[in-house]
Amino acid sequence: MILTTKTKIALAGLAYRAIATGRAVLGKDDHVIVKRGGITWELDLREGIDFSIYLLGAFERSTVRALQKLAVPGNVIFDIGANIGAHTLGLARSAGPSGRVFAIEPSDFAFVKLQRNLLLNPELESRTQAHQVLLAAEIDTQLPPTIYASWPLLAKESVHPKLRGRLSPTSHARVDTLDAFVQRQGIARLDLIKIDVDGHEYPVLKGGADTLARFRPILLMEMSPYVQDEQSHGFAALVALLQDGEYALEDAATGKSVPLQVDELQALIPDGASINVVARPKLASRPLQAG
16 A cells, blocks of 8 residues: 555654653653664654654665665765755665765755764765755756755644645755766766655756766656646656656566556556656667657
């Protein structure tokens, strides 16, 4: 059964209330520094991603397991939509001393937390580069003043009715395309991209058409039709881009094949929900067509 994001947040909120009450009795607040799975985290338990790491040891365990299988020592990996580093740090550990991880996060709120969590893990920080960048389809795209980067468990402010995200400023970010970023960084190989940008996957990948055609990286990405359909391009454009790029999908949690057809995907994913998929390039490929 695929739960909607709204339901997940509601369940996490119930668990948070119980734990926060117990911590308050002990004179403890919502801010903690803890070690989970050998990684040190600074967390705000009022936030959904942070609370998941605190309570369960990881955010999106099935995604963590999939990334552990996909990422190997020496890999060059992009974490696009890194947020607080929930997957960045594990990717850095998997990449090993000879690998590199580029963590890309545009929001002021999450980028500060990402930097802090990297500082708490100096060995992993040494193989990670964090960039406060918003990747777009075109270099002259106007920077949006806010993006969704926070998932409060006790929302007192306005949140998206289904996504349950809260908007965060991007005042210190710059706009770039994936292709231009790769060229500027002098990247000669790219093995894996984890991308979770809340409906903006299409412009990110469109702006990386040359990069995808050249390096043929594996993608681990979120597919959420209702969020992507809120954008000007729509969910169908993302599906078409992956089809043109000769990618095949599998469920990140189960490894089972997932159809790369709009109607079948929309029937598979309930309204208000999402799935994480692994997009693998087919052996016989042609240059990605985006547009």
